[in-house]
Amino acid sequence: MGDFEDEELSAQERRVRALLRGSADVGPMPADVVARLEQALEQAREQTPVTSLAARRRRRLPRLVAAAAGVAVLGGGAVFAALDHTASTPVAAPSTEQVPPSAKLLLSGKDYADAAAVQDLAEDTLEEDSGAAAPDATSGLSGDRERKLLNAPSSEESATSDPSQRPAAERVLACTKQLGVDPDSVLSVTIASWRQEPAALVVHRVDEGAEVVVVDLDCTPGDEAYSRVAVPLPETEPGAS
Numbered sequence: 001m002g003d004f005e006d007e008e009l010s011a012q013e014r015r016v017r018a019l020l021r022g023s024a025d026v027g028p029m030p031a032d033v034v035a036r037l038e039q040a041l042e043q044a045r046e047q048t049p050v051t052s053l054a055a056r057r058r059r060r061l062p063r064l065v066a067a068a069a070g071v072a073v074l075g076g077g078a079v080f081a082a083l084d085h086t087a088s089t090p091v092a093a094p095s096t097e098q099v100p101p102s103a104k105l106l107l108s109g110k111d112y113a114d115a116a117a118v119q120d121l122a123e124d125t126l127e128e129d130s131g132a133a134a135p136d137a138t139s140g141l142s143g144d145r146e147r148k149l150l151n152a153p154s155s156e157e158s159a160t161s162d163p164s165q166r167p168a169a170e171r172v173l174a175c176t177k178q179l180g181v182d183p184d185s186v187l188s189v190t191i192a193s194w195r196q197e198p199a200a201l202v203v204h205r206v207d208e209g210a211e212v213v214v215v216d217l218d219c220t221p222g223d224e225a226y227s228r229v230a231v232p233l234p235e236t237e238p239g240a241s
Contacts (some may be wrong), residue, residue: 013041093219096222097183099172104128104188107162111193116230118201122212122231123159125188125203151157165191168217172200175219179228181211191217194226209233 026066099105104125112118169189177183185204198217203210209231214226 004031016041064157094171094172095174096167097171099173099189100184100186103160103169103186105163105165106159106160106190107165108190108192111160111196112161112199112201113195115227116141118212118214118227118229119231121190121201121227122203122210126210126231126233129187159190159192162191165189168200171217172202172217175215175223176202176204176213176222176225178215178221179225180217182211197226199226206230 044074046131104187112121160232168191170174172189173183181202181204185206186202187205187210188203190201190203192196192201192202193216199214199219200219202212202213202215208230210231212229212231214225214228216226
């Protein structure tokens with residue numbers, strides 16, 4: 001049976017060589033490519049599993065054709081081998097930053113297009129943060145306003161709390177940290193759009209009030225911000241303590 005198998009393999013080798021000869025003439029094949037191709041053919045020759053001849057033919061031919069296909073001929077005479085079976089380089093996990101426990105994670109269908117809309121978002125966030133930090137039990141206005149907001153009809157543009165956005169927010173905070181934003185100063189992260197592009201709006205405290213940093217939702221650390229809008233602290237009403 002050994003002689004017959006050698007004849008079978010030789011026929012397959014001849015087919016592979018015929019395929020290679022039929023390709024464009026780009027000059028002599030590099031020695032390392034020849035060596036690796038011959039090594040692949042030798043490995044195929046040495047494999048002798050106990051199975052039927054028909055099965056051997058079905059399995060050997062794809063291996064030899066694949067070995068030939070691994071040699072790609074490119075324009076300009078450049079030849080490279082694709083027979084290297086080394087493990088691919090693992091992809092690094094995306095950078096993330098922890099979202100502060102007190103920060104709000106919001107999802108909105110709104111498309112922000114200018115600084116005025118972004119400033120409104122920050123002012124609302126500052127008001128809510130101040131109210132949460134020091135609620136005024138004697139003021140009926142803040143309670144009325146809160147009840148109105150809770151009872152207001154929702155829309156696609158309404159920002160709603162969505163804890164499932166935490167992974168996206170953690171990736172975004174890694175980007176804004178590179179832009180000088182302290183993650184611990186973040187008050188809210190709103191997943192929305194900026195001029196038709198998926199974006200995140202990060203509201204964080206600064207000495208003079210707050211700032212909104214708008215970044216691409218798929219940003220990586222080092223990317224520039226879409227926009228940065230400074231927002232002063234809300235004015236204190238006369239007579240407020």
